[in-house]
Amino acid sequence: MSDRVFGVLGLYRDADALLAAIPEVKASGFTRLEAFTPYPVHGMDEALDLPKSMLGVLVFLMGALACVSAFTFEWWTSTVSYPLRTAGKAMNGWPGWVLVMVEATILVSTFTAAFGMLFVFNKLPFFGNPMLETDALPAFTRDRFALVVMSGRGRLDVEAAKAALRAAGGDALEVIPEPERVRASAGWWMRTVVGLVTVCFLAGYGMDWATRTYPTVRPMVNMEVQPRLDPEAPDAFFANGRGMQRPPDGAVARGYLPILAATPEDAGKELVDPLPVTAAVLARGRHMFDLHCAVCHDRLGTGKPWLDSTYQAQPVDLQSAPMRDAADGFLYWVISQGIRTMPGYAADISQDDRWAIVRYIRALQRSQNATAEDVK
């Protein structure tokens, strides 16, 4: 218990008496006032003329900082550090980053408001308030209204303050001593930080140990456990212990016969279209052509790619005279093996589908170079 003074307290009968007393006490020269009331009193803020809380400014600054940081982070990661085009958008696709910026702003603003209020303005970890030690505590938490003349750094003319409070109608005057304010020592902070870190490690490693020691209990396994081989999973059936087996050397997949001809010209002489002439074959050819070929050769085979100008290759015009005159086998060989920048599709499209594409190209060529007889 020090001999420094926290403040001088006076009790008032009701809220109106308190509001009336405040300007009187102020007129006596005491400006640092605090009121303690059982319930919020309208007009108290204006009467006490409390300074505006800085918390709003702090929250705004931290929120703005978070917003800018989130933008900078997204911009740096996706434009500078590892330039990445997302979904064909231009570089700096900032509209997609706005969600992150908004979320970061809200998170940091909320944390600043909560922790700023607790630690910066309410001065945690200091607990307790000298008002809790006063004799008037039961009164101003029940039905009386307290006005306290606060001391500035422990200096206050106690008698003058008492006189001012009494003159304004206060009674039960009480001098509140300044408590021994024990600052949190370096040791307290050390113990707190070490304690928190220890708890985190214990919880993390404890959880890790527990899940290893006591395997997870699955309440439902209906679809999770199936008699099935997952890719790359081990299996005891084969001698080498693998679930996936290589095909024997020389095995040929059905529908994927390799081509023996060495050049497209040879293939044009040797290979004959084996498919029957049906609408189903043409429809299949159209489907596969639109799926695999049209992106570069265009739906009509004109060789005008749909891709933008950054795609530099120039696909062949399938409507040109050399292509119209080329043999079926020639086209089949090129589709299978690829030519110049065009990759081969032998692994992706079955041989029947490749022939169907050839058939459809023929139909396309005829449709774009139709003669009068074709229409009759």
Next chain:
Amino acid sequence: MRRAGAGLWAALAVGAVGVVGTFAVDGAQRFWANWILWFVVAVCVALGALFIVALQHVTGAMWSVPLRRVPERVAALTPWLVPLALIALFSLPVSFSWTQPGAAASATVALKTSWLNYPFFIARLAVCIALWVLSYRMLVGGSLRQDKTRDPAATIRLRRYAPVFMILLALTLTAFAFDWVSSLEAGWYSDIFGAYLFAGAVTSSLAATTLLAIYLYRRDRLPGVTPDHLYNLGGLLFGFTIFWGYIAFSQYLLQWYANLPAEVFWFQQRTMGSMQGVFILLGVGHFFVPFLALMSRRDKQNWRRLRWVALWVLFMEFVDVFWLISPIQGAGLHLGWPEASFALFFVAAGLLIVRRAMGMGEHMPVGDPFLADGLKFHLR
């Protein structure tokens, strides 16, 4: 006051000459684009005001009772939507892409013909307008009658009808937004568009309410109303500004991400070329300016600042609808004397209507049993 009235009538006359002149000089397309623009603005302000009135009944708010007559007077625009709509119907063959010959050749437009056809379109408009005028008679008429009868039961009836109106408003305003804005370019899809127009409607009519409330407050016609009441109007304006920004950006972000030709052409017309400036003005002016200007408590209690922000937000509502509708006339910025004449005509007409509505009943709903509680409202 009388001089102000004469000025408004003069502005109305000058504007009317310009409006007719637009049709004669610039042709039907520009005339109808501007007519639809102001029709949509009028619907937004009138329906937004009815929404604010209904919101007070739904929430049972007491602070707003002294101010409730203000949005009720702004809602007096509602019956005038009937002539506006009747004239706007003549724009159907000119301005709407689905009425053009050959529109059904587009697969997406052909899909929508069961919704977009003359009989159903006109029937929808008739139902919407009828429900709005009916709701205006129920909500505002009931409140005005209470001035004389002082019957507390009227308040209960209003509170019963308000939620029904909310549901009707959600459905009718969505249909109106799809019909009168989206379907101008019938190939476009945006499911959120009804909410977009609703957000603009509430912000603009909140701004109109705030302006009118400050006008009356300054002239001591609202005795007992304090800056704390105005603070709440500013708070609502702030909140709905954020709501507008959220909805507007959600719509933009999804279509930007998906980048589908059926959707993105609409934004291409509105964000590139000469509309780019309007687009940036809209994003900054409709969201960031009011957001920052109304952020702190002191700004919302300061009626001078609130007045400027409200005026700006009203202007932004015009920019918003201009941005939505003007590009149907083709590339380029369609801004000149025709647009100025339409603005003069419709702003003068709106002010004259609201001015006449000032004579409706008392300045406060004196029959409402919660008026005294509302006047006691304090922020702290």
